Amino acid sequence: MTVVENRPEPRKANKDYSGLPEASPMGAPLDWAWLRGAKSEWGVRPKPSPRGLTMLDIAVGAYGEVPDHPQHRSMAPRGCDVEGDTPDMGYILNKKTDVWADNTRELYEEAVARQWSATRDIPWGDLQELDDDVEHAMCQLCTLLTEVEMIAADLPAKWMWRMNHDFIEAKMFLCTQIMDEARHAEVFRKRALSNGGGLLLSRSGPTSLLRTIIEAKTYTQATALMHLLGEGFVLDIFRMGELISPSDVEKRMFRMCMQDEARHVAYGTMHLRYAVENDPDVAEEIHEALDHGEMVLTEFGTAPDVSTALAVLLAGGVEHVEDKGFPLALEMTKKQFTSYLARCERAGVSRLERTQIPLDLLGIDIETIKRSAA
Amino acid sequence: MKIDDVAFFKLMQSEMNADPDRFRLLGDADTVFAIVMEDGRATFRVRIRFEELNCVEVGPGAPDTIVDFSLVGPLTAWQAMFDDVLANGRATGLQTINSLVLLGDEVRLTGDDPMGLDKFSRFNQTLQEYIDGAARAAVATT
Ligand SMILES: [Fe+2]
Ligand SMILES: [Fe+2]
Numbered sequence: 001m002t003v004v005e006n007r008p009e010p011r012k013a014n015k016d017y018s019g020l021p022e023a024s025p026m027g028a029p030l031d032w033a034w035l036r037g038a039k040s041e042w043g044v045r046p047k048p049s050p051r052g053l054t055m056l057d058i059a060v061g062a063y064g065e066v067p068d069h070p071q072h073r074s075m076a077p078r079g080c081d082v083e084g085d086t087p088d089m090g091y092i093l094n095k096k097t098d099v100w101a102d103n104t105r106e107l108y109e110e111a112v113a114r115q116w117s118a119t120r121d122i123p124w125g126d127l128q129e130l131d132d133d134v135e136h137a138m139c140q141l142c143t144l145l146t147e148v149e150m151i152a153a154d155l156p157a158k159w160m161w162r163m164n165h166d167f168i169e170a171k172m173f174l175c176t177q178i179m180d181e182a183r184h185a186e187v188f189r190k191r192a193l194s195n196g197g198g199l200l201l202s203r204s205g206p207t208s209l210l211r212t213i214i215e216a217k218t219y220t221q222a223t224a225l226m227h228l229l230g231e232g233f234v235l236d237i238f239r240m241g242e243l244i245s246p247s248d249v250e251k252r253m254f255r256m257c258m259q260d261e262a263r264h265v266a267y268g269t270m271h272l273r274y275a276v277e278n279d280p281d282v283a284e285e286i287h288e289a290l291d292h293g294e295m296v297l298t299e300f301g302t303a304p305d306v307s308t309a310l311a312v313l314l315a316g317g318v319e320h321v322e323d324k325g326f327p328l329a330l331e332m333t334k335k336q337f338t339s340y341l342a343r344c345e346r347a348g349v350s351r352l353e354r355t356q357i358p359l360d361l362l363g364i365d366i367e368t369i370k371r372s373a374a
Numbered sequence: 375m376k377i378d379d380v381a382f383f384k385l386m387q388s389e390m391n392a393d394p395d396r397f398r399l400l401g402d403a404d405t406v407f408a409i410v411m412e413d414g415r416a417t418f419r420v421r422i423r424f425e426e427l428n429c430v431e432v433g434p435g436a437p438d439t440i441v442d443f444s445l446v447g448p449l450t451a452w453q454a455m456f457d458d459v460l461a462n463g464r465a466t467g468l469q470t471i472n473s474l475v476l477l478g479d480e481v482r483l484t485g486d487d488p489m490g491l492d493k494f495s496r497f498n499q500t501l502q503e504y505i506d507g508a509a510r511a512a513v514a515t516t
């Protein structure tokens with residue numbers, strides 16, 4: 001339990017401010033309380049680290065203490081001397097366990113330091129004409145990715161204004177996620193259009209997954225569905241980049257997205273872990289969301305248009321889609337579910353006894369997952 | 375050059391530190407990891423630390439040394455990866471570190487800390503550039 005009210009006494013002014021005017025030249029009353037001694041940690045001087053002054057560097061004294069149950073519901077910055085009767089902004093996520101993760105500050109700094117540009121940092125000029133089937137498959141995958149990426153921006157946006165402002169670092173991290181997702185939507189849209197193919201088919205399948213995520217009843221359920229399940233799967237697609245990319249342009253695109261996506265998954269995993277460790281009752285809430293989410297995601301992942309496009313890319317064309325594409329796709333699906341289940345273990349919400357994913361059918365070895373997560 | 379030798383990884387360290395612009399695009403990376411090469415009789419282990427745009431430490435890592443993640447595989451697999459890097463100037467095809475770990479046939483990603491394991495993906499391209507530095511180092515030393 002953190003105690004933010006253990007603030008130091010107001011600093012002793014080293015100048016005499018008693019003679020300052022009580023009213024402005026227009027007659028309006030003046031307030032000098034901020035100068036005469038607000039309740040603050042005056043004199044605290046965070047030391048910049050070699051890279052500059054990071055959010056970790058300034059998490060010092062009371063400024064670094066994130067309360068479990070903030071007293072205020074206003075946008076007053078955490079650590080300042082807050083007036084008693086501040087307005088209520090309508091926050092509903094007022095427990096630290098609702099949004100916090102122990103890696104938020106680190107992930108925020110990392111996100112800021114590792115931004116990239118879909119305009120400048122992808123060698124678009126190196127795109128070569130591809131076989132018709134491969135170009136179609138890449139365009140279909142990019143159509144799908146363009147469609148699903150922005151859910152990971154809309155979802156944090158939906159919840160952020162409901163988060164208590166004392167959890168500013170979590171909100172700041174989510175802002176970086178929103179920027180990342182904008183860039184992901186941008187880069188896949190650009191790839192679809194840039195080599196003469198364009199955007200192809202959008203079916204209703206993805207919508208049920210996206211609606212499940214956006215309509216989650218609590219933020220923690222939403223995080224489980226989006227950061228852990230949805231983005232975990234997308235991360236694994238990006239990790240497959242080298243297997244499905246016809247050229248270095250796509251490889252670069254997937255690799256850069258992979259790094260961003262791993263941050264989002266890292267936040268989600270650690271948020272769920274923090275939530276469950278500090279409030280074990282929340283585990284059931286997460287399980288319920290994942291019971292449904294896994295079903296919807298499986299439908300999405302096995303949708304005929306998604307699986308065929310991926311198989312063609314894995315096979316390098318339609319000629320080998322049956323003998324190479326589908327077997328490799330199955331292998332990749334197995335890896336996706338395996339890494340998802342391992343992530344659940346790390347988040348402290350083991351799904352091994354509860355999941356409806358056909359582990360036997362997919363040839364997933366529970367013992368391996370337990371060992372890798374141990 | 376022998377790849378199961380700290381000196382080999384120090385060459386890549388020099389290469390990384392001599393070319394911060396190459397790493398600036400990817401941004402700061404802060405992680406410490408181990409590369410472990412098993413060849414039946416002996417195990418070679420090297421510990422590598424990145425800070426910001428630099429590789430600040432390369433040294434022998436004891437088995438109990440604390441790292442964010444370890445990349446463990448047979449010497450032959452590592453040799454094949456570095457041969458590909460040296461032949462092509464950088465890792466190609468399925469010889470990138472990401473692909474090797476994804477396929478998981480030989481090189482495995484291990485570690486006990488979930489936040490540490492994530493760093494393999496979060497800093498993957500910085501790690502790949504570091505490894506690709508073996509080709510530039512080879513050119514520089516011949
Ligand atoms: Fe994304
Ligand atoms: Fe994401």
